[in-house]
Amino acid sequence: MGNKSSKELLEEIEKSELSVKERLEIPQIEMPCQDPAIRRTNQKEVATGYSETDVKVEAARCLNCKAAPCVKGCPVGINIPGFISKAAEGKFEESLQIIKESSLLPAVCGRVCPQELQCMAYCTVGKKYKDPMKSVAIGRIERFVADYEQSTGKTQVPECAKDSGKKIAIIGSGPASLSAAADLGKLGHKVTIFEAFPKAGGVMLYGIPEFRLPKAIVNAEVETLKKMGINFEFNFLIGRTRTIEDLMKKDGYNAVFIGVGAGLPKFMNLPGENLIGVFSANEYLTRANLMKAYDRGNVDTPIYNSQKVAVIGGGNVAMDAARMALRLGAEEVNIIYRRTRLEMPARAEEVEHAEEEGINFLFLTNPIEIKGDDNGKVNSVVFQKYELGDLDESGRRSPVPIEGETTELEMDTVIMALGNIANPLITKTTPDLEINKRGNIVVDEENRTSVKGVYAGGDIVLGAATVILAMGEGRKAAKTIHKDLGM
Amino acid sequence: MNIILEKKKLSEQVYMMKFSAPLIAEKHKAGQFLIIQLNKDTGERIPLTIADSDKENGTITIIFQTVGKTTMELAELNPNDYIENVIGPLGEPTHISKNGTVVCVGGGIGVAPLHPIIQAFKTAGNKVISIIGARNKDLLILEDEISKWSDEVIICTDDGSAGIKALVTEPLKQLCEQGGIDEAVAIGPPIMMKFCAETTRPFKVKTTVSLNTIMVDGTGMCGGCRVTVGGETKFVCVDGPEFDGHLVDFDNMMLRHKSYTEQEKTAKDKHVCNLDKKIKEIQS
Numbered sequence: 219m220g221n222k223s224s225k226e227l228l229e230e231i232e233k234s235e236l237s238v239k240e241r242l243e244i245p246q247i248e249m250p251c252q253d254p255a256i257r258r259t260n261q262k263e264v265a266t267g268y269s270e271t272d273v274k275v276e277a278a279r280c281l282n283c284k285a286a287p288c289v290k291g292c293p294v295g296i297n298i299p300g301f302i303s304k305a306a307e308g309k310f311e312e313s314l315q316i317i318k319e320s321s322l323l324p325a326v327c328g329r330v331c332p333q334e335l336q337c338m339a340y341c342t343v344g345k346k347y348k349d350p351m352k353s354v355a356i357g358r359i360e361r362f363v364a365d366y367e368q369s370t371g372k373t374q375v376p377e378c379a380k381d382s383g384k385k386i387a388i389i390g391s392g393p394a395s396l397s398a399a400a401d402l403g404k405l406g407h408k409v410t411i412f413e414a415f416p417k418a419g420g421v422m423l424y425g426i427p428e429f430r431l432p433k434a435i436v437n438a439e440v441e442t443l444k445k446m447g448i449n450f451e452f453n454f455l456i457g458r459t460r461t462i463e464d465l466m467k468k469d470g471y472n473a474v475f476i477g478v479g480a481g482l483p484k485f486m487n488l489p490g491e492n493l494i495g496v497f498s499a500n501e502y503l504t505r506a507n508l509m510k511a512y513d514r515g516n517v518d519t520p521i522y523n524s525q526k527v528a529v530i531g532g533g534n535v536a537m538d539a540a541r542m543a544l545r546l547g548a549e550e551v552n553i554i555y556r557r558t559r560l561e562m563p564a565r566a567e568e569v570e571h572a573e574e575e576g577i578n579f580l581f582l583t584n585p586i587e588i589k590g591d592d593n594g595k596v597n598s599v600v601f602q603k604y605e606l607g608d609l610d611e612s613g614r615r616s617p618v619p620i621e622g623e624t625t626e627l628e629m630d631t632v633i634m635a636l637g638n639i640a641n642p643l644i645t646k647t648t649p650d651l652e653i654n655k656r657g658n659i660v661v662d663e664e665n666r667t668s669v670k671g672v673y674a675g676g677d678i679v680l681g682a683a684t685v686i687l688a689m690g691e692g693r694k695a696a697k698t699i700h701k702d703l704g705m
Numbered sequence: 706m707n708i709i710l711e712k713k714k715l716s717e718q719v720y721m722m723k724f725s726a727p728l729i730a731e732k733h734k735a736g737q738f739l740i741i742q743l744n745k746d747t748g749e750r751i752p753l754t755i756a757d758s759d760k761e762n763g764t765i766t767i768i769f770q771t772v773g774k775t776t777m778e779l780a781e782l783n784p785n786d787y788i789e790n791v792i793g794p795l796g797e798p799t800h801i802s803k804n805g806t807v808v809c810v811g812g813g814i815g816v817a818p819l820h821p822i823i824q825a826f827k828t829a830g831n832k833v834i835s836i837i838g839a840r841n842k843d844l845l846i847l848e849d850e851i852s853k854w855s856d857e858v859i860i861c862t863d864d865g866s867a868g869i870k871a872l873v874t875e876p877l878k879q880l881c882e883q884g885g886i887d888e889a890v891a892i893g894p895p896i897m898m899k900f901c902a903e904t905t906r907p908f909k910v911k912t913t914v915s916l917n918t919i920m921v922d923g924t925g926m927c928g929g930c931r932v933t934v935g936g937e938t939k940f941v942c943v944d945g946p947e948f949d950g951h952l953v954d955f956d957n958m959m960l961r962h963k964s965y966t967e968q969e970k971t972a973k974d975k976h977v978c979n980l981d982k983k984i985k986e987i988q989s
């Protein structure tokens with residue numbers, strides 16, 4: 219079926235019932251994207267999304283396997299063949315309803331899930347091609363049906379059960395919290411979300427950039443929650459403005475869910491790390507996203523003028539920071555990673571997009587010192603070269619420094635994207651809340667913490683993880699809360 | 706929420722504002738601060754110290770100097786206006802104990818956050834000697850309030866227009882030499898805090914300083930507020946704002962403070978230009 223347009227492909231597909239062999243021959247439909255040379259100068263979404271025709275063709279690639287191996291790879295067990303077959307028929311609303319049985323944030327997850335490590339890793343089509351990237355593009359279809367609902371303006375506000383008389387406090391407004399709030403609201407509980415920032419969405423808002431996840435999508439989810447009667451208290455820092463104990467003992471909340479994420483950036487303790495021009499990716503991205511520093515004439519939040527940037531790390535956070543730096547006008551952006559491309563934890567698509575945009579990758583390299591000028595501004599970085607050694611406990615070959623092999627490169631900005639660890643504020647101010655060695659809150663299988671009536675989920679439990687896992691945890695906790703309230 | 710109840714101009718560039726914030730007032734302890742943002746879409750977030758709180762009436766008092774665009778816009782608000790976003794109280798409270806004689810040094814606007822600390826030390830049963838300094842008489846603030854809570858007050862001005870003509874470090878040094886000082890607290894411009902710490906160091910008098918760095922979230926999420934203390938990186942918003950002045954790397958902190966000077970100056974100048982334009986419009 220070679221180099222045909224999706225329109226031509228669809229015509230062929232619709233002629234007759236396809237055999238498995240014929241389905242396997244349909245090429246994967248590429249995701250339409252903004253041209254790299256153009257998109258590196260704007261904040262608009264990189265991937266522009268499938269058309270109806272694209273979606274129908276891509277959905278026709280699904281073999282509708284009885285065993286549905288893909289579902290096993292989905293952290294929340296979405297009925298994938300179910301929603302894909304509806305999409306193939308053009309029944310997009312029904313398709314979305316199937317997703318919504320298991321996932322509350324399809325427009326988000328369709329965009330940011332690492333599908334190649336989850337559902338697509340198990341897809342029979344991908345297995346045939348021996349490449350999960352060639353599997354049915356499950357996320358792209360998911361994204362289309364979710365966007366379809368928003369574009370038709372038919373977003374439904376879920377119905378809520380009769381008032382249960384129970385008050386529930388939810389701390390944070392990331393995906394774990396929003397999902398817990400939605401489920402608890404539907405069950406008739408009075409839910410209040412307490413968020414430190416003046417806007418809801420957590421990392422989806424201040425971390426993941428507009429060009430990968432438009433904020434309008436996150437805002438739409440939040441608006442739906444508001445319509446359901448979920449109350450939001452912004453500029454509210456639990457642990458300072460009020461403690462969990464206050465919420466339960468003074469304010470009459472029957473249960474509390476902690477979904478505060480993993481909000482403490484890691485640094486490397488390098489000489490020169492506190493010079494001007496060294497940022498955590500959190501700071502850099504928050505200034506750029508949440509506070510819209512990219513909109514230079516119109517907002518007050520300043521952002522550093524960078525020309526030569528080194529971003530340290532190999533995950534999604536590093537890709538986002540690097541691509542943001544480029545969009546803010548940097549001449550040269552380098553991603554510095556200790557291991558090789560193979561071990562990089564970032565989504566494959568993001569790495570590809572970053573490369574297309576002209577970002578350099580320096581593998582087997584890590585900084586050992588940051589040097590500055592007389593004004594305390596970064597002007598160069600000394601890097602150590604590495605080679606791959608034996609397997610470590612994560613099953614990856616661990617990087618070993620090659621003695622004496624260092625290079626010094628001119629840089630004016632260093633962005634540390636090494637991941638986040640648990641913020642201790644809540645745990646410090648909540649007596650008896652059990653945490654593990656890394657500071658993450660310990661919960662049982664149903665997301666109960668060591669304190670009665672207090673539940674937790676998302677990155678604060680898992681360590682920095684993913685949107686879909688956070689969502690799954692929020693929903694699990696909601697179920698437990700409902701059960702424990704004796705409902 | 707955050708409705709402004711009272712506003713007073715204390716000196717050329719210094720304003721006092723009282724607004725309602727019952728929850729923050731309930732929790733506030735000496736040494737803590739707020740972050741304010743005037744517009745959640747376009748505003749920058751700036752830390753401001755809490756000068757006073759009234760738990761009964763649920764109010765917070767801030768005293769600020771119009772140094773940048775946001776503080777200038779804040780100063781343009783009036784009673785019955787409200788401050789869109791206020792989060793607090795942030796930071797660890799001052800460690801207050803009955804320790805004997807405490808010297809509290811405040812410079813310029815730093816006298817404002819010192820006020821609740823002086824109250825707390827006095828209430829805990831300490832002898833409090835306060836040294837307050839300003840460039841000149843007109844820039845002195847909270848003289849009466851500080852006197853009310855102090856056993857002794859020494860006023861210093863650069864030009865001698867009030868109190869003694871001296872830097873705050875001079876009486877501080879004399880007090881240390883006389884002996885009997887158990888603890889010191891210094892709040893003011895970084896350079897003042899640095900020299901206060903240098904003054905007390907040889908006398909081994911524990912000296913607490915309160916740092917005011919660039920901040921974004923104020924919750925420990927960004928690390929923009931980090932400083933080097935005793936060779937370690939600390940986050941001012943969650944580990945501070947108070948630290949042992951003998952361990953703080955003031956030079957690095959002062960450099961970091963200048964990270965955005967160019968951009969900030971442009972924003973401020975633009976604001977001033979717009980203001981001038983407005984005034985001219987009104988006059989014409």
Ligand SMILES: Cc1cc2nc3c(=O)[nH]c(=O)nc-3n(C[C@H](O)[C@H](O)[C@H](O)COP(=O)(O)OP(=O)(O)OC[C@H]3O[C@@H](n4cnc5c(N)ncnc54)[C@H](O)[C@@H]3O)c2cc1C
Nearest residue numbers: 390392393394414420421425456478479676677683684685
């Ligand atoms: C730059 C970046 C890119 C990423 N890219 C991807 C991706 O492509 N795909 C993917 O699946 N995952 C990605 N992730 C990870 C994903 O965003 C997180 O795993 C997920 O958001 C965690 O959700 P959460 O609900 O646990 O918390 P968060 O999203 O972290 O939200 C926590 C919220 O709680 C608030 N809060 C914290 N403390 C308090 C308190 N004491 N009181 C009140 N409020 C508080 C915070 O302000 C925040 O809004 C990325 C993360 C980052 C930083």
Ligand code: FES
Nearest residue numbers: 923925927928942
């Ligand atoms: S202000 Fe962001 S960590 Fe302190």
